[in-house]
Amino acid sequence: MLYKYKQLKISEYSSLYDIVVTPDNLLRKIKDEIDFSFVNILLAKSYCEEFGRPAKEPELMFKLMFLKRLYDLSNREVFQRGTSDMAFKYFLDLEPEDKLPHHSLLTKFKNTRINSEEILNEKYK
DSSP states (O other): OSSOOOOOOTTTTTHHHHSSSSSTTTHHHHHHHTTHHHHHHHHHGGGSSSSSSOOHHHHHHHHHHHHHHHOOOOHHHHHHHHHHHHHHHTTTTTTTTOOOTTTTHHHHEEEEEEEESHHHOOOOO
């Protein structure tokens, strides 16, 4: 089950990103230029609308896969960096104190949600 609306997150530590993740940081530039919300729309039909516990947002999982590919990391390494690297957290739209899900969820996401050629080839409308 996916959330229909994103929850507003307010953290007293959000201003750290302005200090730690500089404007010339690659991940800041990518985040500012690319809107990854299309992933939620493309994958919405692979989630049940009414039943089940709330899923981790497909956008977050897709961004983790993007980071994994960009930096040539394993699932565990991308989650370790996502836990400690402020640029990763900023790119993932996490607050500094937020935690990532278990690293095995990335494999499950890849195998059950985007394994279809149909989804990978679908165009954003």
